[in-house]
Amino acid sequence: MGKSKRTEMFFGPNHPGVPGNYGINYFYEGDTVVSAEPNPGHLHRGFEKLMEEREWIKNTPLVCRICVMEPDINEMVYAMSFEAIGEIKIPKRAAYIRSIILELARIQAHIFSIGGNCGAIGLYTAMQWGVLTRDYILDIFEEITGGRVYHIYIRPGGVRHDIEDVTLQKILDLLNDLENNRMPEFQKLIFENPIAQKRWKNTAVLNQEDALSLGVTGPALRATGLEHDVRKLMPYAAYDQVDFKVPTGEDGDAWTRLKLKKDEIFQSIKIIRQLVNNIPAGPVSLNLGNALKYKIPAGEAYVKIESSRGEYGYYVVSDGGLKPYRVHVRGTSTPLGLYGVETLLPGCRIEDVPVWAHSLGICPPEFDR
Amino acid sequence: MSKDKSSIFSPAVSFKNLFKKPETIKVPEENKKTAKRYRGFHINDLDKCIGCGTCSKICDNKAIKMVELENVKTELGQRNERPKIDYGRCCWCGLCVDICTTGSLQFTQDYTYINHDAESFSYIPDNKNINKIESAIGYERDQDSELLDLYRIEMQELDAESRVQSFMEIVKGFSKKQAEKEASRCVECDICTEACPASMNIPEYIRGIYDEDLEESLKQIYEDNPLPEVCGRICTHNCESICSISHRGEAVSIRWLKRYAVDNVDLAEYNKILGTEKIHQVDKKVAIIGAGPAGLSAAHYLKLMGYQITVFEAESKAGGMMRYGIPEYRLPYDKLDKDINYIKNLGVEFKFNIRIGKDISLSDIKKEYDAVFAATGLHNGRSTRIPGTENNNVYQAIYLLKQITKGEEIPLTKKIVVIGGGNVAMDIARSLARLQKKKYGQVNVLVTSLETEDIMPADQEEIEEAREEGVDFEPGRGPKEIIVSEDGSISQICTNCCVSVFDDDMNFNPTFDDQDIQNYECDMVVEAIGQAGDNSYIDDNYDIKYEGPRIKVNDKQQTSLPWLFAGGDIVRGPDVINGIKTGHNAAQGIDEFLKN
Numbered sequence: 001m002g003k004s005k006r007t008e009m010f011f012g013p014n015h016p017g018v019p020g021n022y023g024i025n026y027f028y029e030g031d032t033v034v035s036a037e038p039n040p041g042h043l044h045r046g047f048e049k050l051m052e053e054r055e056w057i058k059n060t061p062l063v064c065r066i067c068v069m070e071p072d073i074n075e076m077v078y079a080m081s082f083e084a085i086g087e088i089k090i091p092k093r094a095a096y097i098r099s100i101i102l103e104l105a106r107i108q109a110h111i112f113s114i115g116g117n118c119g120a121i122g123l124y125t126a127m128q129w130g131v132l133t134r135d136y137i138l139d140i141f142e143e144i145t146g147g148r149v150y151h152i153y154i155r156p157g158g159v160r161h162d163i164e165d166v167t168l169q170k171i172l173d174l175l176n177d178l179e180n181n182r183m184p185e186f187q188k189l190i191f192e193n194p195i196a197q198k199r200w201k202n203t204a205v206l207n208q209e210d211a212l213s214l215g216v217t218g219p220a221l222r223a224t225g226l227e228h229d230v231r232k233l234m235p236y237a238a239y240d241q242v243d244f245k246v247p248t249g250e251d252g253d254a255w256t257r258l259k260l261k262k263d264e265i266f267q268s269i270k271i272i273r274q275l276v277n278n279i280p281a282g283p284v285s286l287n288l289g290n291a292l293k294y295k296i297p298a299g300e301a302y303v304k305i306e307s308s309r310g311e312y313g314y315y316v317v318s319d320g321g322l323k324p325y326r327v328h329v330r331g332t333s334t335p336l337g338l339y340g341v342e343t344l345l346p347g348c349r350i351e352d353v354p355v356w357a358h359s360l361g362i363c364p365p366e367f368d369r
Numbered sequence: 370m371s372k373d374k375s376s377i378f379s380p381a382v383s384f385k386n387l388f389k390k391p392e393t394i395k396v397p398e399e400n401k402k403t404a405k406r407y408r409g410f411h412i413n414d415l416d417k418c419i420g421c422g423t424c425s426k427i428c429d430n431k432a433i434k435m436v437e438l439e440n441v442k443t444e445l446g447q448r449n450e451r452p453k454i455d456y457g458r459c460c461w462c463g464l465c466v467d468i469c470t471t472g473s474l475q476f477t478q479d480y481t482y483i484n485h486d487a488e489s490f491s492y493i494p495d496n497k498n499i500n501k502i503e504s505a506i507g508y509e510r511d512q513d514s515e516l517l518d519l520y521r522i523e524m525q526e527l528d529a530e531s532r533v534q535s536f537m538e539i540v541k542g543f544s545k546k547q548a549e550k551e552a553s554r555c556v557e558c559d560i561c562t563e564a565c566p567a568s569m570n571i572p573e574y575i576r577g578i579y580d581e582d583l584e585e586s587l588k589q590i591y592e593d594n595p596l597p598e599v600c601g602r603i604c605t606h607n608c609e610s611i612c613s614i615s616h617r618g619e620a621v622s623i624r625w626l627k628r629y630a631v632d633n634v635d636l637a638e639y640n641k642i643l644g645t646e647k648i649h650q651v652d653k654k655v656a657i658i659g660a661g662p663a664g665l666s667a668a669h670y671l672k673l674m675g676y677q678i679t680v681f682e683a684e685s686k687a688g689g690m691m692r693y694g695i696p697e698y699r700l701p702y703d704k705l706d707k708d709i710n711y712i713k714n715l716g717v718e719f720k721f722n723i724r725i726g727k728d729i730s731l732s733d734i735k736k737e738y739d740a741v742f743a744a745t746g747l748h749n750g751r752s753t754r755i756p757g758t759e760n761n762n763v764y765q766a767i768y769l770l771k772q773i774t775k776g777e778e779i780p781l782t783k784k785i786v787v788i789g790g791g792n793v794a795m796d797i798a799r800s801l802a803r804l805q806k807k808k809y810g811q812v813n814v815l816v817t818s819l820e821t822e823d824i825m826p827a828d829q830e831e832i833e834e835a836r837e838e839g840v841d842f843e844p845g846r847g848p849k850e851i852i853v854s855e856d857g858s859i860s861q862i863c864t865n866c867c868v869s870v871f872d873d874d875m876n877f878n879p880t881f882d883d884q885d886i887q888n889y890e891c892d893m894v895v896e897a898i899g900q901a902g903d904n905s906y907i908d909d910n911y912d913i914k915y916e917g918p919r920i921k922v923n924d925k926q927q928t929s930l931p932w933l934f935a936g937g938d939i940v941r942g943p944d945v946i947n948g949i950k951t952g953h954n955a956a957q958g959i960d961e962f963l964k965n
């Protein structure tokens with residue numbers, strides 16, 4: 001090859017390898033990225049501003065849309081912020097149900113993400129399996145909440161409906177199927193697949209120092225060896241009632257991150273089983289009065305939870321009125337999707353750019369809101 | 370670097386799927402079976418829906434428009450509007466279903482709707498679903514997803530034992546916290562306004578309470594009602610009977626909220642808040658006959674327009690029936706005076722102890738004033754005229770109530786029968802009970818009415834409270850004769866069974882069964898079967914038209930004599946709020962008349 005030339009490449013906003021309507025503009029030489037910058041804005045829907053214009057209850061169907069893949073985390077932090085400012089304590093059963101929902105959401109998000117990562121390396125069968133497996137979990141969501149993708153189920157004061165025993169049993173059956181049938185197949189198709197290993201190992205490496213300085217959390221941070229998980233550090237919902245491990249890795253590469261996701265699925269299965277088996281009886285919601293007139297005192301709160309991609313938080317300010325005064329969303333992948341692109345992507349090979357984006361859990365709606 | 374198991378044969382696991390049944394389904398050959406709770410497409414029971422628009426109010430996507438429909442029921446408490454959903458906007462959150470005040474709105478389980486006509490995605494749900502086929506009900510509200518506050522804040526009241534000891538006000542009123550919580554229950558649908566005879570801005574003044582802005586409440590209240598201390602206590606509250614919340618829960622305590630708002634604003638602040646510190650004066654004079662609700666209301670609104678107002682009143686104080694009919698335990702005099710004093714302070718002149726037709730003639734008044742508003746009310750008692758009513762110990766409730774107000778001693782025996790089933794009967798029975806308790810240490814009052822309890826015109830709570838205070842009831846009985854002993858004293862009242870009160874056309878036409886006779890011991894009888902007016906002051910000089918027993922008026926209370934307007938119980942009601950409305954109407958009518 002002769003003298004290499006810098007060429008600009010648009011990765012997204014419409015590209016099968018990019019997770020959402022979002023772009024990365026990069027220059028490459030040969031087949032290596034030499035500089036990159038994020039190109040967001042295609043997805044901007046003004047969520048935060050919109051929320052200031054709507055009565056508290058009216059944001060419950062809106063927040064879930066911030067993250068398509070894992071809407072429930074938004075419902076959760078929104079409800080938590082309301083309850084924190086309003087000093088509202090939800091019933092115990094509601095806390096258990098919230099954790100069940102959040103873990104089911106984690107499983108489906110991880111499975112979908114593993115499938116998506118497979119798509120990024122051309123392992124399309126696994127991608128289809130990811131979609132299919134997720135759909136069985138969506139069936140459960142449909143049964144509990146009435147919606148498949150957007151559940152609008154976790155609300156200030158608790159949850160919207162109780163879960164019947166038959167549905168709890170269905171959840172256990174589904175977990176068994178996942179553990180005994182589907183996960184072993186994923187194991188063989190994906191994790192024992194030498195090509196997948198070759199593509200992921202040592203790819204998109206993120207070291208702990210960079211991760212910490214950027215504020216990266218979740219599997220991307222844990223893959224560098226740090227046991228950081230909000231569920232353990234600041235337990236919310238019913239996480240202080242269950243026993244589980246926080247898997248960590250060492251290499252900080254795409255492979256480690258994906259393996260962690262797989263391991264976390266097994267931990268989630270364990271968590272849900274404990275919750276289902278020990279769920280207390282009792283109410284699942286508080287009647288907070290006429291929803292058109294929800295009012296909480298003036299105040300502010302930052303609340304956070306552990307999403308499938310890491311720490312996810314809302315900073316909410318109430319002026320004591322019928323609507324939030326300000327809502328600020330801390331999306332997990334904000335640091336990586338916006339700043340990490342510039343500092344961490346250079347050096348990556350062109351074909352690994354999708355692996356980089358997917359395995360680091362870049363979720364454009366989280367930061368392009 | 371970690372060691373991981375790997376084999377090029379591992380991925381072959383996927384081949385086994387070649388021999389498995391597909392896990393997908395083929396639409397449309399096969400339909401997806403949705404969950405019982407699936408949020409499919411809206412259906413709405415159009416008969417149950419009242420058009421309150423609460424669904425539209427909560428819709429976070431502005432996907433619901435309320436549209437007028439021709440063939441839906443529009444009884445009081447129902448609007449002819451129904452929700453129309455735009456599926457181009459709807460996000461299927463179901464908040465509308467969770468809050469629907471009647472529970473008419475639900476989802477079906479349908480998964481798909483396909484149509485080439487884009488317009489069809491905006492539709493008015495009815496009992497069929499969007500696919501126009503019967504479909505299973507999907508998502509419904511349950512107690513956990515409830516978004517309304519269905520139950521009232523309980524009002525603190527004196528218990529029966531302490532009530533019957535005195536004429537102290539029974540209802541204690543809301544605290545600030547209670548009032549704000551109660552106010553928060555309102556969904557501001559405005560359906561109540563349609564039921565209020567005075568069309569008060571109810572949601573607006575309730576909102577003022579919720580927003581801790583009682584000045585705003587006061588302003589909203591005075592738009593249509595200058596006697597809020599009174600109405601906040603004794604209004605018949607038609608509004609509450611059709612409150613949207615009452616379909617699935619208890620109506621908002623509209624009356625008590627009004628009371629709370631005005632009780633908590635100082636009279637000294639009224640002028641400033643209501644902007645009545647200075648009133649532009651008009652050089653025209655209006656005479657008002659009668660200082661009851663209608664007269665006071667007309668005086669208030671006319672005064673705000675700048676007219677010179679004189680109110681002629683036969684009694685020595687203003688208030689009419691509000692003072693001389695309603696007992697103090699329901700409406701304390703200081704509260705009544707607060708309303709009246711505000712009107713007085715506006716510069717309305719009162720002339721007391723003047724009875725038109727006796728102390729001064731209508732034509733004299735006409736000479737001096739540019740217009741006249743007659744609101745003389747119904748102050749004469751009606752009698753059953755059964756044998757024995759001529760006895761000295763037979764009284765009319767209305768006169769006794771007046772004497773009690775005046776602090777005069779009234780005849781009081783140990784065993785009293787009250788005839789009548791309306792609120793006046795309750796007022797006198799409960800007043801007598803209090804007086805008996807004080808004088809004899811025990812209550813012995815029996816109320817007999819033609820109506821059985823389910824159709825008695827008195828408020829249910831009045832009946833219950835009277836009973837708690839020791840008043841007995843024998844409903845469904847007609848008075849036949851008052852039996853007088855040889856010494857001239859009453860010994861018993863003889864009644865027969867009242868089989869029906871109204872005929873098939875719902876006219877008052879009672880029928881009796883003389884086989885079923887009951888006598889009740891008593892030594893005094895009080896009749897409370899209705900009142901009559903005395904319009905004789907409109908003498909023969911004036912050719913005034915009547916409609917049945919009532920003076921004929923147009924929608925601005927104008928009689929057949931252009932300068933004479935009439936309102937209050939002599940044309941509508943009888944009750945306070947209708948009086949207020951007719952007074953307000955008359956003020957507008959007189960203004961128009963005097964400007965032309």
Ligand code: SF4
Pocket residue numbers: 424427428429430431432433454458459460461462463464465466
């Ligand atoms: S489901 Fe939600 S978005 Fe749709 S009409 Fe009802 S409230 Fe509006």
Ligand code: SF4
Pocket residue numbers: 413417418419420421422423424425451452468469470471472473474
């Ligand atoms: S809330 Fe219910 S009753 Fe009211 S208009 Fe909507 S569908 Fe009808």
